Every structure is written in C-alpha cells, then in structure tokens.
Amino acid sequence: MAYCSKCGAYIPDGQTVCLACGYNPAEEQRKAEEQRQSASQGRAGSAAYQYSSNNQELRRRLEEQRRRSQEQNRRLAEEEKRRREEQAAQEEERRQRMERDRQWAQEEYEKRQEEKRRAEEEARQRAAYGEPADYRKQNADTSRVLAALSYFSILFVLPRLFAPEDEFARYHARQGFKLFLFGIAADILTGMLGFGFIFSIARLYLLIKGVMNAVNWKREPLPFIGTLGDT
Numbered sequence: 472m473a474y475c476s477k478c479g480a481y482i483p484d485g486q487t488v489c490l491a492c493g494y495n496p497a498e499e500q501r502k503a504e505e506q507r508q509s510a511s512q513g514r515a516g517s518a519a520y521q522y523s524s525n526n527q528e529l530r531r532r533l534e535e536q537r538r539r540s541q542e543q544n545r546r547l548a549e550e551e552k553r554r555r556e557e558q559a560a561q562e563e564e565r566r567q568r569m570e571r572d573r574q575w576a577q578e579e580y581e582k583r584q585e586e587k588r589r590a591e592e593e594a595r596q597r598a599a600y601g602e603p604a605d606y607r608k609q610n611a612d613t614s615r616v617l618a619a620l621s622y623f624s625i626l627f628v629l630p631r632l633f634a635p636e637d638e639f640a641r642y643h644a645r646q647g648f649k650l651f652l653f654g655i656a657a658d659i660l661t662g663m664l665g666f667g668f669i670f671s672i673a674r675l676y677l678l679i680k681g682v683m684n685a686v687n688w689k690r691e692p693l694p695f696i697g698t699l700g701d702t
Contacts, residue, residue, distance in 0.1 A: 614639045618685035621647030
C-alpha cells in the first residue's frame with residue numbers, strides 16, 4: 472500500500488500519480504532535476520561571466536601598466552639624450568677653450584722669440600759696429616732712407632754727404648757703390664755679348680735685395696758682389 476507524500480491520500484497499487492491531488496513523484500523529480508541543471512548552468516554562466524570580466528579587467532590593468540612603462544622609458548630616454556647633448560656641448564666648449572689657450576700661448580711664445588731675436592740682432596750689430604744703445608731709436612728712419620737710396624745709381628754718395636757718422640748708412644753706401652760698378656760692367660758686357668737681359672735681371676735682383684736689407688735694418692752683403700774688395 473502506498474500513500475501520497477504530499478497529501479497523504481491512498482495510492483492504489485500500480486499507480487504512481489496521486490488521484491486526490493495529482494502529485495506525480497516522477498514528474499516532480501524530473502522538474503527538480505531540471506531546476507538543478509538550470510541552476511548549475513546559471514552558476515556556470517555566472518562564473519564564466521565573472522571570469523570574462525576578470526580577464527578584461529586584468530587586460531586593462533596590464534595595458535595601463537604597459538603604457539606607464541612606455542611613458543617612463545620615453546622620459547628616461549629623453550633625459551639621457553638631453554644629458555648626452557649637454558655633456559657634448561660642455562666637451563666642445565672645453566675643447567675650444569683649450570684651443571684658444573694653445574693659440575694664445577703659441578702667439579705669445581712666437582712674439583717673445585721675435586723680441587728675443589731682435590734684441591740679439593741689435594746687440595750683435597751694436598757690438599760689431601760700435602753704435603750707441605739708443606742710436607737706432609733716434610736715427611732709424613733717416614738711416615734706413617739713406618741706406619735704401621744708396622742702391623739707386625749714384626745716390627750712394629748721400630750717406631757720406633748727409634750722415635758721415637752713420638755706420639749703418641755708410642755700410643749700405645759701400646754696397647750701393649759695388650752695385651753701381653756692377654751696373655757699369657753689365658752695360659759694357661751687354662754691348663759686347665748681346666744678352667744683356669741676364670745682367671738686367673741680376674741688377675734688379677741685387678737692387679731689391681739691398682733695399683730690403685736697408686729697410687729691415689740688416690747689414691748683409693749683396694749676393695756675389697757684396698764681399699768683393701773687402702779685406
């Protein structure tokens with residue numbers, strides 16, 4: 472004998488459905504199973520949705536972290552570039568300053584060497600020709616003019632007339648006299664041999680050389696003829 476678990480009515484043998492309330496245990500079990508499956512699927516869907524949401528949030532956070540890392544790397548790269556540019560500019564400035572200092576030192580050294588050479592030359596000439604120490608300052612222009620004019624034809628007589636005590640001008644007057652004699656000999660040889668341009672070139676060269684020596688306050692004999700007749 473069986474009774475309905477819902478209303479307690481008698482269920483005849485061979486029947487599964489309650490005749491009083493219509494309760495069907497198999498149907499109720501099937502519905503309960505469907506509800507359990509539906510609930511299970513709902514929980515699975517909710518878990519899948521939660522998992523998908525979590526993945527999206529994770530990807531968003533990773534993307535944001537990647538952007539921050541890129542921005543930080545970019546700033547570091549810019550700072551490193553700016554630091555290298557500043558370092559290169561400082562190095563270039565230091566190199567230019569060293570180059571300016573080197574050039575100044577070289578110019579200063581050359582200037583002092585030139586002053587030393589001039590002082591030695593003046594001392595040598597004063598020792599050789601007995602000139603007073605302040606002679607060149609007082610008579611430099613006049614001496615050089617008379618010395619330079621001595622190489623033009625018979626103007627070698629000017630130092631003997633206007634500066635007989637000037638050893639420098641008299642020295643170049645002697646050189647000019649030798650050039651004058653060389654010119655006479657060159658004119659004679661030109662008329663005899665017929666290739667006077669060689670002597671003309673030589674005479675011009677000797678004249679320029681003598682004038683340059685006089686202007687630069689040098690006592691150098693003329694090439695070839697400057698020492699002729701000296702004892």
